[in-house]
Amino acid sequence: MQPVLSLRGITKSFPGVRALNGVQLDLYPGQVTALIGENGAGKSTIVKILTGIYQPEEGTITVDGRETRFPTAQAAGAAGVTAIHQETVLFDELTVAENIFIGHAPRTRLGLIDTARMQAEAARLLASIHADLNPKARLRDLGIASKHLVAIARALSIDARVVIMDEPTAALSHKEIHELYDLVEVLKAQGKAILFISHKFDEIFRIADRFTVFRDGQFVAEGAMAEVREADLVQMMVGRAVDQIYPKRPASIGAPVLTVAGYSHPTEFADIGFTLHRGEILGFYGLVGAGRSEVMQALFGITKPSKGACKIEGQVKVIRTTAEAVAAGIVYVPEDRGKQGAVKGLPIFQNVTLPSLSRTSRAGFLRLAEEFALARDYTARLDLRAASLDQDVGLLSGGNQQKVVIAKWLATRPRVIILDEPTKGIDIGSKAAVHDFMSELAAQGLAVIMVSSEIPEVLGMSDRVIVMREGRIAAEFAGDQMTPENLVRAAVGIEEAA
Amino acid sequence: MTSLSTRHIPDRLQSPMTRATRSWEALLLLVAIAIFIANSLASPYFLDPWNLSDASFNFTEKALIAFAMAMLVIAGEIDLSVASIIALCSTVMGAAMMAGVPVWGLVALGLGTGLACGAFNGLLVAGFGLPSIVVTIGTMSLFRGLSFIALGDGAYTGYPAGFAWFGQGYVWWVFSFELVLFVVMALLFSILLHRTNFGRLVYVIGNNATAARFSGVRVDRVRFILFLLTGLMSGIAAICLTSRLGSTRPSIATGFELEVVTMVVLGGVSILGGSGSIPGVVIAALVMGLVTFGLGLLNVPGIVMSIIVGALLIGVIALPRLWAMWRR
Numbered sequence: 001m002q003p004v005l006s007l008r009g010i011t012k013s014f015p016g017v018r019a020l021n022g023v024q025l026d027l028y029p030g031q032v033t034a035l036i037g038e039n040g041a042g043k044s045t046i047v048k049i050l051t052g053i054y055q056p057e058e059g060t061i062t063v064d065g066r067e068t069r070f071p072t073a074q075a076a077g078a079a080g081v082t083a084i085h086q087e088t089v090l091f092d093e094l095t096v097a098e099n100i101f102i103g104h105a106p107r108t109r110l111g112l113i114d115t116a117r118m119q120a121e122a123a124r125l126l127a128s129i130h131a132d133l134n135p136k137a138r139l140r141d142l143g144i145a146s147k148h149l150v151a152i153a154r155a156l157s158i159d160a161r162v163v164i165m166d167e168p169t170a171a172l173s174h175k176e177i178h179e180l181y182d183l184v185e186v187l188k189a190q191g192k193a194i195l196f197i198s199h200k201f202d203e204i205f206r207i208a209d210r211f212t213v214f215r216d217g218q219f220v221a222e223g224a225m226a227e228v229r230e231a232d233l234v235q236m237m238v239g240r241a242v243d244q245i246y247p248k249r250p251a252s253i254g255a256p257v258l259t260v261a262g263y264s265h266p267t268e269f270a271d272i273g274f275t276l277h278r279g280e281i282l283g284f285y286g287l288v289g290a291g292r293s294e295v296m297q298a299l300f301g302i303t304k305p306s307k308g309a310c311k312i313e314g315q316v317k318v319i320r321t322t323a324e325a326v327a328a329g330i331v332y333v334p335e336d337r338g339k340q341g342a343v344k345g346l347p348i349f350q351n352v353t354l355p356s357l358s359r360t361s362r363a364g365f366l367r368l369a370e371e372f373a374l375a376r377d378y379t380a381r382l383d384l385r386a387a388s389l390d391q392d393v394g395l396l397s398g399g400n401q402q403k404v405v406i407a408k409w410l411a412t413r414p415r416v417i418i419l420d421e422p423t424k425g426i427d428i429g430s431k432a433a434v435h436d437f438m439s440e441l442a443a444q445g446l447a448v449i450m451v452s453s454e455i456p457e458v459l460g461m462s463d464r465v466i467v468m469r470e471g472r473i474a475a476e477f478a479g480d481q482m483t484p485e486n487l488v489r490a491a492v493g494i495e496e497a498a
Numbered sequence: 499m500t501s502l503s504t505r506h507i508p509d510r511l512q513s514p515m516t517r518a519t520r521s522w523e524a525l526l527l528l529v530a531i532a533i534f535i536a537n538s539l540a541s542p543y544f545l546d547p548w549n550l551s552d553a554s555f556n557f558t559e560k561a562l563i564a565f566a567m568a569m570l571v572i573a574g575e576i577d578l579s580v581a582s583i584i585a586l587c588s589t590v591m592g593a594a595m596m597a598g599v600p601v602w603g604l605v606a607l608g609l610g611t612g613l614a615c616g617a618f619n620g621l622l623v624a625g626f627g628l629p630s631i632v633v634t635i636g637t638m639s640l641f642r643g644l645s646f647i648a649l650g651d652g653a654y655t656g657y658p659a660g661f662a663w664f665g666q667g668y669v670w671w672v673f674s675f676e677l678v679l680f681v682v683m684a685l686l687f688s689i690l691l692h693r694t695n696f697g698r699l700v701y702v703i704g705n706n707a708t709a710a711r712f713s714g715v716r717v718d719r720v721r722f723i724l725f726l727l728t729g730l731m732s733g734i735a736a737i738c739l740t741s742r743l744g745s746t747r748p749s750i751a752t753g754f755e756l757e758v759v760t761m762v763v764l765g766g767v768s769i770l771g772g773s774g775s776i777p778g779v780v781i782a783a784l785v786m787g788l789v790t791f792g793l794g795l796l797n798v799p800g801i802v803m804s805i806i807v808g809a810l811l812i813g814v815i816a817l818p819r820l821w822a823m824w825r826r
Contacts, residue, residue, distance in 0.1 A: 339706070365694055389510070
């Protein structure tokens with residue numbers, strides 16, 4: 001079978017980083033090809049090349065056996081390549097039909113938009129993907145899954161032949177994911193070539209026909225999914241066998257460090273109380289929206305609690321600003337790395353030293369040698385991969401950005417570190433490094449709070465787990481009580497049949 | 499730990515020297531030198547030290563404000579009320595002069611009024627979280643409006659002889675007080691922005707104010723100080739300008755704010771915040787001063803001059819982009 005689209009010898013560099021080095025990729029009609037690789041392997045770069053956003057320095061793009069170029073996003077669209085991104089770019093204030101046909105709406109003879117025809121066409125497209133949506137509905141009234149359907153209908157409306165799905169299930173619920181799988185089958189039946197990017201192995205094995213693996217910007221292997229095992233794929237991705245077991249060490253739990261009592265907020269949470277000890281990893285589990293991040297951000301001084309008190313090593317502390325939290329020894333690694341964690345546009349070393357400037361400077365004057373020394377020390381401890389410490393942190397992969405944010409906080413020598421979804425969206429290799437490091441920190445006597453929605457991670461890493469539901473603490477589990485069933489029951493509010 | 503495979507990460511790939519020679523500031527310096535040579539060829543009067551010294555007055559006062567404005571813009575804010583602050587400071591000094599306040603008192607009042615205006619802007623932006631462009635368009639009308647109420651069509655004249663020194667005096671040979679102040683402030687602001695923790699925070703906030711707050715930075719305090727500093731520099735500029743003109747009218751310094759912003763942008767400060775440097779603004783001030791002076795020597799009328807300055811701004815900003823597009 002001849003591929004619809006084929007890349008050969010693609011190379012793309014950024015200052016200090018070779019993002020892609022002579023990679024190849026083939027996409028076949030009616031087949032799903034999974035693109036697999038750690039963060040930083042070059043997956044996003046190849047998507048941007050396929051959609052005309054980046055231009056490769058070397059290599060060829062062949063569509064239907066004819067060599068071509070995608071100098072602009074429009075050119076890629078015209079060649080039938082379309083992408084559905086993690087966070088799909090759509091317009092909330094427009095209707096479903098307008099979103100589908102934006103930029104290429106059918107016109108009347110006067111050159112005005114032919115609304116009736118547009119809505120009829122939209123209805124036909126939505127029906128072809130079994131999407132039960134009203135073309136006249138405003139997009140802002142739809143859920144995330146429905147928005148995905150609109151994005152897919154939009155992809156079909158430009159008669160796409162190659163559909164790129166970049167982590168399409170990241171924000172979807174269980175049921176919505178299954179609907180997406182059905183949709184992929186529909187697209188396959190229509191003969192579309194699909195490039196599917198995902199970190200989740202179960203889903204790759206479920207829907208992909210072929211795989212291509214990249215590592216550090218290099219092509220590693222490709223083949224049929226039927227002929228490969230999960231362990232082989234993992235090994236290809238990381239170039240070594242990865243220990244799937246959580247590296248939790250037996251902790252020696254010490255004296256209480258942080259005691260929270262009666263923390264409340266007018267709308268987000270109520271009556272939160274717990275005690276955290278030295279050397280302990282305390283897991284916070286719950287459904288999205290249970291108020292876990294809000295509690296943590298209140299402890300870190302981002303939001304103000306309306307009631308309640310917090311004690312650090314027995315002393316009452318009032319935390320009104322983040323500066324006061326840092327001074328009290330509480331630090332927070334946020335879930336939203338890009339917006340709240342890393343200062344993109346500034347070099348790695350300046351990100352690391354940001355909260356420690358008072359220590360690396362003298363009388364308010366910067367001392368670069370001290371800053372580099374501190375940054376070198378902590379980035380090495382986290383096994384950061386970067387071209388130089390002077391490199392823009394925005395050019396790093398998600399996993400490495402996370403390492404920079406963690407390094408930044410460790411350099412302040414905190415008493416309590418709060419990690420909010422520390423491994424969300426980062427690859428297996430970096431994930432293991434973060435887990436490993438967390439374990440080591442606890443062993444050194446740091447008190448760790450880990451907010452996570454991944455049950456294996458919560459159970460694998462925590463000494464104790466607090467489950468939150470609708471802004472309140474629903475249950476607390478330790479030892480044998482820490483089972484997936486107990487956590488889920490408490491999170492959704494099913495009382496255990498005693 | 500997994501640090502068995504730890505790779506050594508170098509501090510830098512490019513030396514600071516290499517980076518400097520490839521910078522915007524280096525390009526701008528070449529432009530300045532080119533204009534300097536062109537001017538000296540076009541007019542025999544250009545290379546006279548006294549003429550050059552006189553010419554410096556057309557940029558020094560604006561440049562003083564531009565240093566503070568550069569920091570404000572790098573932090574992602576802007577202050578369009580600076581020219582109106584000059585008018586209000588000058589009016590306060592004029593009224594005090596009529597009441598018989600001595601020279602040192604006039605200076606203190608000029609600085610104090612500038613600080614007060616800056617504090618007012620800063621309070622509205624940092625304290626109440628209002629957008630700075632809206633706030634300062636408002637205070638632009640407000641401050642100058644107060645000056646019009648006080649003066650109407652009138653003017654304060656008759657400043658004491660001692661007060662004239664700030665705008666007309668010379669420290670040594672051809673070096674005027676204003677020129678020396680320009681050099682000193684250029685150095686102080688370079689140190690403040692590029693060598694202190696405070697300067698680092700300005701860049702951090704300009705690149706990502708949310709992450710700055712999530713890193714324990716007192717973002718609003720930094721913003722407030724920056725407005726205060728801009729107000730203070732406007733007060734200093736008001737003392738120099740009032741002293742040089744020897745009178746106060748409510749229309750004093752009209753249009754300065756746009757020339758100050760032009761200087762800042764020409765100096766390579768990103769109008770979106772996050773990047774830029776004081777040396778860049780210093781060179782931009784020199785470029786604008788040289789262009790104005792050179793055209794003046796050639797008897798080019800003022801209106802044509804402002805067309806040329808506008809074209810220069812667009813040209814210098816657009817050329818690197820066009821160059822990059824062409825190479826793609």
